[in-house]
Amino acid sequence: MDSITSKILYNEEVAPGYFRIGLEWKGVLVLPGQFVMLRVSDSLDPLLRRPFGIYKVLNPKWVKSAGGYRGSGIELLYSVVGRGTIRLSRRVAGDVAGLLGPIGNGFPVPEQSRNKEQKVIMVAGGVGTVPFYLLADLLGADSALLVGARSKEVLALVKDFRPLKCKVAISTEDGSVGAKGLVTDLLKEEIAKGGPSVVYGCGPLGMLKAVAEVSESLGVDSFVSLERSMACGIGVCLGCAVKGTEHAARPGRPPEYVMVCSDGPVFKSSEVEWSRL
């Protein structure tokens, strides 16, 4: 993890309300599912850095020993939702921005740690597609991306995944694209196809809860990437605490709470107290 002043290489709207920003970061090493804390402006208001999932690595080179991609910079994909992202959307190429990261554990990469035969089912809610691009690129046909969204905005989110070998399925609440309904219906179908699989989720809390429940009921392990308000990103403000189940025994740790930034953002679903979130 490093704290740098990065140069903005590009910052452009890819669909109404969605932007992609390129940030220079020579030699950066990114594990799929990691995030950064970005200073959206030098102003005191908004004061705090914002967490953003890393979408792509610029000029990526897979480093097998590290389980990550090395590159010359990173790309973030963000939706404009509040004061911080409005500010960020106005910044232009050539500006500089404080960047801290890459932060967190990321999703387990099957090539590294487990059965290579295992199919990875990635479930994204809206812009929750972000931490899955690197994984989908790496795993290709051994993976499936299921995306749930409200409506047609989903097309902008899946566009970059189309050229990959990863299978993509879509559900929308209004049925305008893909299946009408919830993404967990797609998940049930995908798991039912059989073969060993593992589920990774990123999106709104309600969706993650449903993903964890569906996976558990069908006997499949699941991992979720959690989001919480955080100030520092380095495990000291203790703001992003989540009630954990199995982490309590960690040596030198206060009991019960785990930090999304320094213990996560990816947690095994069974390690999170969902009723307390």
Added chain:
Amino acid sequence: MKKNDNNKTGNNKAGKGVTKLPSMAVNVAGLKLSNPVMTASGTFGYGLEFAPYLDLSRLGGVVVKGLSPKPRPGNPGPRIVETPCGMLNAIGLQNVGVDAFIEEKLPKLRKVKTRVIANIFGESVADYVLVAKKLDGARGVHAVEINISCPNVKKGGMSFGVNPKEAARVVRAVRKATALPVITKLSPNVSDIAEMARAVEEAGSDVISLINTIPGMVIDIEKRMPVIARGIGGLSGPAIRPIAVRMVNEVYNAVSLPVIGIGGIMNASDAIEFMIAGASAVQVGTASFVDPQAAEKVVDGIADYLVRHKMSAKKLTGSLQK
């Protein structure tokens, strides 16, 4: 890199010859600091977390997260929310407990050449005394800071901080329990800060630090619920700085003890403002969340200022012109 920048500034100002950097050292009631910049409790973990980002030995001192007799899990989330030019937190004094601090954190901190100030907290006077006694014999702890001002816990904390008699009771007991310099951290949540300062001075505190956070609330208007789970949290950041500067000045004028200024310091100019108001040293808090290198940048900026004004850090304290 930063050090060279300072020398350059110094050379420019002094013209030819070797520049002598004015003294940055301060002596805060026996606590000797290489410069007046410390970190504020609760914003700097146990210090070691920041080692990748700055040189801990360049800081005047490191104030660690508040320590209680037993580990505390802290409050349920959400614990923080951003506010205009600040943030609200209700962490609930989550900490590893004094024993784990001494056994696991302190040995590593000892290797870093900085002053370590242990912030202590309890639910009763006996708790404070117990923690203070344990730290008294711990090699590598240079002072204790009594937290009588945390707004985020049910028992103890601020109840000691808003009543002069209660505050004096804690301070007197801790004073007896340790040979280390005793710093008392005051709450701004009182009508007369000078009265509080006089009470802890009389009770034997060596130093006064202020301010802790100001209780505040943020409401989610869609849910019509407070954003943080506990409802009320402590406001910090640049939003509270003018209140803190005013209170530091009031305390400086009310007592003869050295004062440590805390409250929304984001850069050297902010720190210098506190020193002019009467602070012998300062603590950088929320800024370390925004930029993990913030405290070291404050050291550099103060050095630049002292060179420019040809004065020592000591002379800066209380130099407010009428």
